[in-house]
Amino acid sequence: MTVLVLGDGLTHERGPVARRPDEPVLLLEAESFARKLPYHPHKLVLVFSAMRQFRDDLREQGRTVHYQQAESFEEGLARHFAAHPGDELVAMRPASANAADRLDDLITAHGGSIEFVENETFLCSPDEFDQWAGERDGYRHEEFYRFMRRKTGYLMDGDEPVGGEWNYDDQNRETPGEDVDPPDPPAYRPDETTARVIEWVTETFEGSYDGPPYGGDWADPEPFRWPVTREDALDALESFCEDRLPKFGPYQDAMVDDEWGMYHALLSPAINLGLLHPAEVVERVIEAGEREDVPLNSVEGFVRQVIGWREFVRHVYRREMPELAGANQLDADEDLPPAYWTGETDMRCLDDTVGSVRERGYAHHIQRLMVLSNFGLLYGVEPTQLNRWFHAGFVDAFHWVTTPNVVEMGLFGSGVFATKPYASSANYINRMSDYCGNCPYYHTRTTGEGACPFNALYWDFLDRNEDDLRSNHRMGLVYSHLDNKDEEELATIRERATKVKELAASGKL
Ligand code: FAD
Incomplete structure (x- = not known):
């Protein structure tokens, strides 16, 4: 039995990695995956470095980790099953459509098997969402959000929303004025592991992230700034709560030239990789609201994005694929401008x-x-x-x-x-x-x-x-x-x- 960890499930605290502490862990780093699109080099550095950091953390904790660096997923699996014939894998069910079926086919073809368990990097399970959606005609985010507030108890005072309102969006549309002066967002200096990934991405993928057919690179892989370890991700959460959260609410919809981060959290890469769990992020933000004098419209506005929108789009996607990916009810047919x-x-x-x-x-x-x-x-x-x-x-x-x-x-x-x-x-x-x-x-x-x-x-x-x-x-x-x-x-x-x-x-x- 081996725990398979996918690149967006890098959590020690949840799922089979946490529940089966004695089992070895398998991670597959597939180069072909990175060639599917002209990916931004920072995306490639982010994912590959975070996987390698996760591997190293687990090994430091004494876990056995099989880390396969291969041209393709298939090649990585072939190598794994050659070394561990008939191995039984267990993994969190991937959120992206068909990924579980494709993995199942590949693994079975190599004589192994895989059991998918619930994806614990989210707050609302498929069953809970399906029950909520029931016979409803269409999906309404505001209704789902209230359901999630009641389910989680976040920002609830008994059966009532804290402060008396469910939603303070009307206070979150300030136009940018003189007092908008967001602090510089934190930048995490690449350590040795990340530096090696940057070098590898530069050598391996240079040019592949040009914007075809027009040329013109995305950025260089450096300077790279995103958190790729649990430690840095937690630091990014602290930095948000201390420096930007108070004004997140009022200026949520504002844009200022050359202020790329404004008062936003900049946490989506870490949350989507599994480095931060949405529950701990929301709980830290609520705590800041209680202890650090952060206005309720900032706290509620943020909580809504994470327990509302993020969970909502995940489940609508799950239920509406594959049609959603090709949907085009307005018959729009122009090419994307260069x-x-x-x-x-x-x-x-x-x-x-x-x-x-x-x-x-x-x-x-x-x-x-x-x-x-x-x-x-x-x-x-x-x-x-x-x-x-x-x-x-x-x-x-x-x-x-x-x-x-x-x-x-x-x-x-x-x-x-x-x-x-x-x-x-x-x-x-x-x-x-x-x-x-x-x-x-x-x-x-x-x-x-x-x-x-x-x-x-x-x-x-x-x-x-x-x-x-x-x-x-x-x-x-x-x-x-x-x-x-x-x-x-x-x-x-x-x-x-x-x-x-x-x-x-x-x-x-
Ligand atoms: P903040 O503005 O500080 O919000 C806090 C958190 O709320 C985010 O980190 C994110 O986890 C969550 N969140 C907020 N809105 C959404 C939403 N609509 N859907 C899902 N989560 C949300 N988000 C992605 O994570 N990946 C994407 O590829 C992505 N593509 C987008 C494309 C379009 C056209 C639009 C309109 C939105 C997209 N979003 C996407 C949602 C949202 O814009 C980003 O999550 C957010 O900008 C990330 O930056 P932040 O961490 O600073 O977020």
Whole structure:
């Protein structure tokens, strides 16, 4: 019997590693996995270094670890079963669709067997979610979130929510002002293990993370900053609670030029790898709220993201795959503009956001939603193309979490949980950021040279998707604004939208 640990289940505290302390552990490091997409080198360093650090930690604790470095998963398994014929493996059930079936097939083909047990890196089990979802028509996040508050007891005062409200989102939309001055996020210096991985990634994958077909590398593998050990991940949690959490709530939706982290936690890579458990993260944040005078809107806003959204998208994904990955209810069919890969554009918001992704594999939530996805939505990018780009470029990307966020939340691909598209003109970006003041495009203009591309694309989006969207009761107001435009104005808007698309497609926006 051997415990198989996958690259996103690196926890000592939970699952079969914790429950079977006397069994050996198997980790498989497959190079071919890293070649499936033009991955950002920081993603590759993150995953491979975290796996090797996990191996070393276990060995230091006296555990036997079989660590297979191989060209493919199959080759790694073949080697393992050659050394341990007929071995019986046990692993947490992977969150990504089909992964368990594929593993099962490979392992059986090599004469072994595998038992999948519950994935303990989440807070809500499949059974609990399925019972909650029951016969409900569609999935509503707010209802699920309340269910999770009651289930976990987090921020509950008996049967009532602490503070009297379930959700303080209306206090979490401050526009960025003079008092926005986020501290520098912590950067974790690569130790010897990480340095070796950086060297290996540079030698092995150089060029593979170019943005095909346009060229233009993501970043260099260095400087690499993300936590890859449990110790550094815990430090990152402390740093968030001490330095950024108090203003996380109010400025959750704000964007400031050149402030890539704002007051966000920057914990998704560590949580998604298993280095931090969502329960300990949430409990530390609640404790900060109780002891360290952190406002309730910051604490609640954060807790909602982790026990609400994160668990919610995981289970919607589980239930709605494989359709979700290919969903495209608006029939969007444009190619992703080259600026996503090259970062070359005069649009300040897109430039800064893509720049952050290129440099470190990260952009914060509102940049992902209201800049990267919003532009893709209005432009009509085919959802699978944007999804692929997000997967390749982000350090925290895993199929179970990226796909529902990009295809559904960002691009309104299926309507399975989004009740309307997150579409907005330059107005939103101007209100919630300082980008427009630094941009050569005019956020106040819709047509004509120099008009912000978001504006014409926004009206053109509403116009061309009218058959699908007008009947949506949450879109009534915006369609009443569209109705105020006469045919002549609409024709000029369409013309400008076409021009914007030509410029974007030729990399000249
Ligand atoms: P914070 O803003 O500080 O939030 C705290 C935590 O809440 C995050 O660490 C994360 O664990 C959780 N969280 C918040 N929102 C979500 C959400 N919508 N879905 C899942 N977890 C959430 N998250 C990923 O982990 N991987 C992805 O590949 C990913 N792709 C995204 C793509 C798009 C288009 C959008 C709109 C969102 C995406 N998200 C993804 C969700 C969210 O943007 C990131 O989790 C968050 O930005 C990570 O940074 P942070 O740790 O600083 O988060």
